[in-house]
Amino acid sequence: DQQVKQNSPSLSVQEGRISILNCDYTNSMFDYFLWYKKYPAEGPTFLISISSIKDKNEDGRFTVFLNKSAKHLSLHIVPSQPGDSAVYFCAASAGGGSNYKLTFGKGTLLTVNP
Amino acid sequence: ETGVTQSPTHLIKTRGQQVTLRCSSQSGHNTVSWYQQALGQGPQFIFQYYREEENGRGNFPPRFSGLQFPNYSSELNVNALELDDSALYLCASSLKAASIEAFFGQGTRLTVV
Numbered sequence: 001d002q003q004v005k006q007n008s009p010s011l012s013v014q015e016g017r018i019s020i021l022n023c024d025y026t027n028s029m030f031d032y033f034l035w036y037k038k039y040p041a042e043g044p045t046f047l048i049s050i051s052s053i054k055d056k057n058e059d060g061r062f063t064v065f066l067n068k069s070a071k072h073l074s075l076h077i078v079p080s081q082p083g084d085s086a087v088y089f090c091a092a093s094a095g096g097g098s099n100y101k102l103t104f105g106k107g108t109l110l111t112v113n114p
Numbered sequence: 115e116t117g118v119t120q121s122p123t124h125l126i127k128t129r130g131q132q133v134t135l136r137c138s139s140q141s142g143h144n145t146v147s148w149y150q151q152a153l154g155q156g157p158q159f160i161f162q163y164y165r166e167e168e169n170g171r172g173n174f175p176p177r178f179s180g181l182q183f184p185n186y187s188s189e190l191n192v193n194a195l196e197l198d199d200s201a202l203y204l205c206a207s208s209l210k211a212a213s214i215e216a217f218f219g220q221g222t223r224l225t226v227v
Contacts, residue, residue, distance in 0.1 A: 004156070006156075032214055034214065034215075036218075041220065042220050043118065043204055043206075043218030043219045043220045043221055044157070044204070044218045045218070046215045046216065046217070049214050049215070089156055089157070091156075093214070096212075097212065097214055098208075098211055098212045098213060098214060099147065099206070099208050099213060099214055099215065099216040100147075100162060100169070100170060100211065101159045101162070101170060101172060102147075102149075102157070102159060102216070103159070104149075104156030104157045104158070105156050106154065106155055106156050107156055
C-alpha cells in the first residue's frame with residue numbers, strides 16, 4: 001500500500017520555464033509534507049516543507065501547494081535552472097512536525113534543458 | 115560544521131553474512147534515522163534513534179538492528195543477509211527528534227550476492 005505517490009517518473013522542461021512536480025497521498029494522519037532533491041551519488045537534500053494547516057509555502061524559487069481535500073501537493077520551481085536537474089522526492093510525516101518515520105514517494109526525475 | 119557521513123560507500127556481501135554500516139551525524143544532532151532505498155523506490159524508514167534509545171521502528175524484521183553511541187554516531191546491523199537486502203542505505207540526522215528537517219548522508223550501497 002503506497003501512501004505517497006508520485007505518478008510521473010520523469011519530467012523535462014526548458015530552462016527559465018516553470019517545473020511542476022506532483023504528489024498524492026492517502027493517509028489523512030499526515031500533518032507535514034516535505035520535498036527533497038537528490039543528485040546521483042549524494043543523499044537527499046531537504047528543499048521545503050509545509051504543514052497540513054497551510055495551503056502554500058514559498059522559499060525563493062520553490063513553492064509548495066497543498067490541497068488537503070484532494071490529498072494532493074505540488075512543488076513549483078520558477079524559473080527552472082539546469083542545476084535543478086535531479087530526482088525530487090515527496091515525503092510525508094505524521095509525527096506532529098518531526099521528521100519521524102518519513103514516508104517517501106518513488107521520486108520524479110526532473111531534467112531542465114538549457 | 116561537518117555534514118552526515120556514512121561508511122563504507124559501497125559494500126558487497128554474500129547471502130547469509132552479517133553487515134555493519136556506520137553513520138556520523140551532523141555536529142550537535144542527537145537524532146538519527148536509517149532508511150533503505152531499493153532500486154526505483156523511495157527511501158523506506160527502518161528505525162530512529164534518539165539519545166541512544168530506539169525511538170520507533172518501521173516494517174523491518176528483527177535482523178535489522180541498530181545502535182547509537184554517546185557521541186550520537188550510529189550503526190545499522192543486518193544479520194542473515196538476503197538478496198533483497200541489496201539497496202542504498204541512508205542515514206539522516208536531525209538537531210532533535212522534533213525537528214522536521216533531516217540531513218541525509220550520501221548512503222552506503224550494499225550488494226548481496
